[in-house]
Amino acid sequence: MEEVDRILIHSLRTCGTEVPEEVQSVRQFNTELIVEAVVRCLRVINPSLGANLSHTLPPGMSARFRIGTSLAQACQDLGYSGEIGYQTFLYSSEPDIRALLIFLAEKLPRDSQEDAHQPAGKSAVLQRDIASEIKRQLSVLWVPPSCRTLTLQRAQSSFRLHRFHSHSLSMAGDPSVKSVPVERKEYWVKYLPCINVQLPHVPSLAASLLERNTSELSAVQEWEAEWKSQGLASRLSSEDYRSRKRQRLQKRIQDQLRQSSQLAENQTPSSSSQDLLEMLRAFNVEGGIDHKKGSRFTHAQKFTHQQDPERLQEQMQRAAENFPKKDTQDVDAEHQELSSLQQQIDVLEKEIQELSESTKLLQLTLTQATREVTEHRQHCGEKENAVRLKKRAVELLPDADNNLVKLQALVDASSLRMANLVGQWETHRTRLQEDYRELTQAHQEREDESSRWMKEAKDLYDKIRGAADEAKRKEELYKQLVSEYESLPREVSRAAYTQRILEIVSNIKKQKEEITKILSDTKDLQKEINNLTGKVDRTFVVTDELVFKDAKKDEPVRKAYKYLAALHENCSQLIQTIEDTGTILREIRDLEEQIETETAKKTLSNLQKILEDYKAIKQENTLLMGRVSEP
Incomplete structure (x- = not known):
């Protein structure tokens, strides 16, 4: 029973029962510990049953009887078929409590059920820590701000609360992926700042991480929904579907850029902007930028999309190295010249803008006129067909x-x-x-x-x-x-457990061998007894017949026959006495076992407790009668 009690105590501790370390057996459970263990198990098995039950016993005896009756009813509702009542908890016996705890331990949610409804791994440990921390904080009483200590100020004040404000984060990917360029991996390793450095406020770190995780999860869910609805219908693999989708997106972007570029190239600048274009070409000769005729938006767009930032930086450094060092007067003269050029550029930009607006207006007018001409040509073609038909009819x-x-x-x-x-x-x-x-x-x-x-x-x-x-x-x-x-x-090594298991197995094997040997000996002895009994009966029958024949003729033989009958009767009585003695010995052993069982039930101590509870109830009734009789 020691192993069974250890397993029960471990199960009760996992349910939240505070079993002391010195308690190693169910025999050491007191009434308060039994009530707490049963209530904790009921709350885990069926929260609706154990929600209204208290795991602590009140001082009043009437309240204790009510709690014991409620616990007995809850256990019966769960399907406990044994004999149970308030006396099971208030005047407990070791076998009854062990049977009840074994029943409740079997009803506890086990591996598959717990794993199906509860998270596992690090998340389970985290949730368990969060629950314990919340439970600990809820167990602390609220104290007014003026009476709080430093610990309570940190635990109950709201100075650490912050609003949920998230920021976009730049996070490194998986460097083991072969499709990632080497430059990007080098950027992740050498230049990508840490997450806490990317944020303007440290309290927004948790909100930013939660927001990014939510966006990644939503993207995965959207991809799964799209794959189920459209990807499977396309009869392509996931990689082919992704590549085809990427190609369609790139084609749309290229079409949009091509249309924008064509519209920009169709808008040619006037002759007044040629000086500005020549000046821009002169400034960008070393950069290798070829400015074609077009609007300012076209040049800016081509400059933005075609020029690589690293290449532009190298060109600027090369140009800075090629320029010789000048004195202060030359620098001032250049600054003045640059300011005058900048003013000219501003004037030309205004003229270009005015000309582009007039060009747009003329373009609209030209489009409208072209549409009118097309309509007139269609009308004339219809009239020509009608005239041609009438002409043939006249001919x-x-x-x-x-x-x-x-x-x-x-x-x-x-x-x-x-x-x-x-x-x-x-x-x-x-x-x-x-x-x-x-x-x-x-x-x-x-x-x-x-x-x-x-x-x-x-x-x-x-x-x-x-x-x-x-x-x-x-x-x-x-x-x-x-x-x-x-x-x-790690106090006990695995070898010790293995050795103990092997010893238990060997002891069980020896016991089985002894039991088998005893059973075989009992069968052999019973067979020998049966053979001897049969032999005695047959011998007596044969002897009785022989002696009875001679007893009719000879008087001494008649006395011998009487002695033979008396001997047979005495032997039968002796055998019956031996069988009765064995039966009495078995009954004695059964009674000794019953005595041990009754002793384990602590009947005397329970009777003493019942007398004490009876006296306590009488005192409570006396007090209540006195309160009732008072005016």
Whole structure:
């Protein structure tokens, strides 16, 4: 029972019961500890049953009886079939309490249930620490600000509270991925600042990390939803679908840039902006920038997209090295010249802007005029067709009869040709309809097959996802078990446990061998007894017949026959006495076991407790009667 009690105590401690370290057996449980253990187990098994039960016993005896009755009813509601009542908790016995605790321990949520509804791994440890910290803080009483100590000021003041304000973070990716460029990896390793340095305020670190994690999770969920809805329907792999989507996006960006570039190139500057273009070319000769004719937006856009920042920096350094050092007067003269050039540039920019606005207005006017010209040309074309038709009709009027005969002949020939074509079309249409039906049926079969394959693919994807989740859950469970194993005390080595297990197994094996030997000896002894009994009975029957024949003729033989009958009767009584003695010995052993069981139930101590509780109840009743009788 020691191993069973240790397992029970460990289970009770995991439920939150504060079992002292010196308690190593159920025999050492007192009433308060029993009530606390049962209430904690009920709260874990069924919170609705244990929510209204207190794990501490009140001082009043009537309240204790009510708590004991409530606990007994709750255990019966869970399905406990043993005998239970308030006396089980207030006047406990070791076998009853052990049976009840074993029942509650078996009802506790085990591996699969806990793992299915609770997180595992580091998250479980974190949540457990958070829950313990919240429980500890809730157990501390609230104290007014003027009466708080330094510890309470840190725990109960609100000076550490901050608003939820997040910032964008730049985080390094996985450097083991081969598709990542070397420059980006070098940037991650050497130049990317830490996360806490990227933020203007340190308290916003948690909010920023939560926001980034949420965005990454939402992106993953959006990708999964898109893959289920569109990716599977495209019948492509995930990599091909991603590459095709990336190509479509790049093509759209290129089309937009090409259209913008064409619109910008179509807007050519006037002759008044040629000086500015020549001056910009002169300033950017070493940079290698070729400014074509176009608007200021076009030049700025091409300059922004075509010029590499590193190359621009190198060119600026090279230009700075090529320029010789000048004195202060030359520098002032250059500054004045630059200021005058800047003023000229501003004036030219204003003129360019005015000209671009006038160009836009003229472009709109030209577009409207082009549209009107197109409409007039269409109207003129329609009138020309009507005039041409009327002209041909007028030419046919002088020879109307002949023309009517010719027209009738053409109509008849057209009717015959039409009837022939209708016959050919019917033949062709019948064949086409048959082909259409066959193709429709084949298409429907392919659609059904595609739908079936699609459904199987979705089912397979769900199974894969379920298997991945199960693998992830088991991996987290494995990590949690490893962490718990590492946190276990190392006082006793594994070899000692193994040696102990082997000793227990060997003892069990020896006991089995002894029990088998005893059973075989008992069977042999019973068989020998049966053989001897049968032999005695047969011998007596034969002897009785022989002696009885001679007893009729001889008097001494008659006395011998009487002695033989008396001997047989005495032997039977002796055997019966021996059997009764064995039965009495077995009953004595059973009574001794019952005495030990009753002794373990602590009947005398429980009777003494009942007398004390009875006296306490009488005193409470006396006090209550006195309060009632008072005016």
